[in-house]
Each structure stands twice: as structure tokens, then as C-alpha cells.
Amino acid sequence: MKTQSILRAGFTLTFLVVAIVLVRMLWLDYMFSPWTRDGRVRAKVVQVATDVSGLVSEVRVKDNQLVRQGDVLFVLDPARFHYAVAQADADLQRAQAQMAQAKAQMTASETSFAMKRAQAARRANLAGDVISDESRQDSASLARQSASSYSADVAAYSAAEALYKAAVVERQTALLNLTRSEVHAPSDGYITNLNLYPGDFATAGVARMALIDSHSFWVYGYFEETKLPHVHVGDQAVVRLMSGGKDIQGHVDSLASGIADRDNPTSNGDLLADVNPIFTWVRLAQRVPVRIHLDQIPAGVKLAMGMTCTVTLRPQRSH
Numbered sequence: 126m127k128t129q130s131i132l133r134a135g136f137t138l139t140f141l142v143v144a145i146v147l148v149r150m151l152w153l154d155y156m157f158s159p160w161t162r163d164g165r166v167r168a169k170v171v172q173v174a175t176d177v178s179g180l181v182s183e184v185r186v187k188d189n190q191l192v193r194q195g196d197v198l199f200v201l202d203p204a205r206f207h208y209a210v211a212q213a214d215a216d217l218q219r220a221q222a223q224m225a226q227a228k229a230q231m232t233a234s235e236t237s238f239a240m241k242r243a244q245a246a247r248r249a250n251l252a253g254d255v256i257s258d259e260s261r262q263d264s265a266s267l268a269r270q271s272a273s274s275y276s277a278d279v280a281a282y283s284a285a286e287a288l289y290k291a292a293v294v295e296r297q298t299a300l301l302n303l304t305r306s307e308v309h310a311p312s313d314g315y316i317t318n319l320n321l322y323p324g325d326f327a328t329a330g331v332a333r334m335a336l337i338d339s340h341s342f343w344v345y346g347y348f349e350e351t352k353l354p355h356v357h358v359g360d361q362a363v364v365r366l367m368s369g370g371k372d373i374q375g376h377v378d379s380l381a382s383g384i385a386d387r388d389n390p391t392s393n394g395d396l397l398a399d400v401n402p403i404f405t406w407v408r409l410a411q412r413v414p415v416r417i418h419l420d421q422i423p424a425g426v427k428l429a430m431g432m433t434c435t436v437t438l439r440p441q442r443s444h
Contacts, residue, residue: 159355159438161348163412164364166432169341171312172332173198176305179205181325188319191339192310198334199308199321206303213296220285220292227278227285234278314338342419342428344375346436347412356380361439362417366432371423377438378418384411 179201186198314336321333344364348356356377364373417436422428 159348159352159360159440160436161346161352161412162433162435163347164417164434164436165345165347166366166428166430166434167343167345168428168430169338170430171314171336171338173308173311173334173336174330174332175201175308175327176329177201177206177302178329179306179327181321181323181327184319184321184323186316186319188316190316192314192316192336194310194312196310197307198310198316198336199327201306201308201327203303203306206299206306209299210296210303213292213299217289217292217296220289224282224285224289227282231275231278231282234275237274308334310336312336312338313340337430342422342430343378344373344417344419344434344436346415346417348415348436349410349412351410353380353413355440356415356438357440360441363437363439364417364419365435365437366426367434368427368432370426373419373423373426374421375417375419378416380416381414384413 181199182202183200184198185200186192186196192198317335317337319334321327325333327333344362346362358377358379360377362375362377364375366373415436
């Protein structure tokens with residue numbers, strides 16, 4: 126009977142020790158192993174805006190549609206832009222005609238100036254008994270007047286040439302605006318939260334459509350600071366979506382170098398830290414974002430920005 130009591134006590138003690146060891150191992154694994162349930166799927170969101178303003182005449186996509194780079198998303202009413210091109214063509218032709226006229230005037234003035242300059246030089250070399258001083262002075266005066274006219278005509282031609290170049294630029298701008306009246310997809314992706322319809326007015330620079338780049342998905346795992354010593358760039362990562370499906374393989378791309386400090390605002394007048402009181406025994410570990418690059422997305426797995434997931438890291442042996 127005594128032997129059974131000793132065995133029973135020994136078994137109970139052994140079971141208690143094993144339970145304590147297992148609980149401690151689970152606690153250490155939970156507290157310090159590199160894994161987190163606080164993961165978020167992220168992606169690049171392209172805010173599609175027009176380069177010109179105008180009335181939307183066509184919307185060629187639907188909500189949640191997959192588009193390819195270069196596909197037309199929506200079209201602005203092109204009538205105004207066609208009129209602008211026609212006006213620019215007319216202005217260009219007028220500027221071209223004015224430049225041709227100024228060039229002809231400059232050529233004629235140059236010929237006249239050359240002739241009168243030569244005449245003045247020839248009379249200046251004649252002896253006093255052949256030509257009077259008055260005729261010599263008149264010839265020189267006419268040469269100077271011709272030089273002034275030629276200089277004015279050269280300036281007029283330069284101005285006409287500048288107007289012509291400006292008209293060329295205006296025409297190119299009008300053609301560019303006409304081209305930009307069709308808004309194309311900047312990359313492959315999904316149209317989301319579509320809220321644009323024919324008849325809406327699109328203002329240049331104001332985003333009217335959101336496109337999620339389908340080749341830019343990554344995961345942000347928010348790891349507690351107590352686990353960061355076991356997180357290194359290049360570590361293999363396994364991403365398990367809350368929606369289920371196959372695991373996604375990836376690796377640690379980078380670690381954030383800073384997060385907002387709620388206990389250190391600088392909005393008060395003396396710029397001193399306003400530290401909130403905390404209980405030392407109920408202090409929660411901060412979470413730091415760790416960017417996970419997705420190496421390969423299994424076929425059939427649907428990713429959507431904002432989905433939650435669990436991220437488990439497999440540290441490299443060198444660490």
C-alpha cells in the first residue's frame with residue numbers, strides 16, 4: 126500500500142513537472158517565436174485622375190473588373206478638344222503666313238540695305254570734283270536709314286518666328302489634350318469601388334477611379350517588439366489567410382524603422398513630452414510592421430487588399 130502511494134505521488138509529481146515544462150515552452154513560443162496573427166494584405170492603389178478637365182461621355186469598365194495596362198477606362202467628351210485642335214491649326218497657319226511675310230520683308234530690306242551701303246561706300250571714295258559733299262552725305266544718310274529698317278525687319282521676323290513656334294506648341298498641346306481625353310489603365314489591376322458614370326464632370330488632377338495593381342500584393346505582419354530579435358531580412362515566411370486555402374510562401378523584405386509614439390506628442394506650448402501614466406504590470410508590447418514579399422501566389426488563391434492573415438517566420442540557421 127505504501128509502495129502504491131509513493132508511485133502515485135511520483136507519477137503526480139512527474140506529470141506536474143511535465144505540465145509546467147510544456148506550459149513554459151508554450152509561453153516562450155507564444156511570447157518570443159516569430160509569428161503573428163495580426164497580418165494584413167496590402168497592394169499599390171493607383172488613384173486614376175485625368176490630365177484634362179471635361180464631361181465624362183463613356184465609362185468602359187465595371188466595378189471589380191480586371192483590366193490590362195493600356196486599356197481605356199473612361200472617355201471625356203472629345204468635342205471641345207477637337208475644336209481646340211482646329212483653333213490651334215488655324216493659329217498655326219496664320220503664324221506661318223505672318224512669318225513668311227516677315228521673312229520676305231526682311232529679305233527685301235536686306236537687299237536694299239546692301240545696295241545703299243555699297244552706293245554710299247562708292248560715293249565716299251569719289252573725288253570732290255566728281256560728286257558734291259551734299260550728295261555724299263545724302264547717300265550715307267540713306268544707307269543708315271536702310272540699316273535701321275533692316276534691323277527693324279530682322280526683329281519683326283524674329284517675333285514672327287517666335288509666334289510660329291508658340292503656335293506649334295499650342296497645336297501639340299491641343300493634340301495632347303485630345304489624346305488625354307481617353308484615360309488608360311497605367312498597369313494591370315482591378316477596378317474597385319467604382320463611382321464614376323457618364324455625365325459626371327472630371328477635373329484635372331482629381332482622382333475619379335481606384336485601380337489596385339494586381340502585381341503589387343505584399344503582406345504587412347505586425348510583430349510584437351519582443352519578437353523582433355528573431356526577425357531578420359531574408360527569413361522565409363508562411364502566410365495563412367483567414368479565408369483559408371493554400372499557404373503562401375514569402376520572405377521578409379524589410380522591417381519598419383519607426384512607428385508613431387502616442388505618449389510623446391509635441392502639440393503643447395512648451396514642446397515637452399506629455400507621457401500618459403501606465404501600470405508597469407499591464408504594459409503591452411508595441412507592434413512593428415514587417416514587410417513580407419510574396420514569392421509565389423498559388424493558383425486559385427484570391428487576394429484582396431485588407432484581408433487578414435497569420436504570418437509565421439522560419440529564421441535562417443545563420444541567425
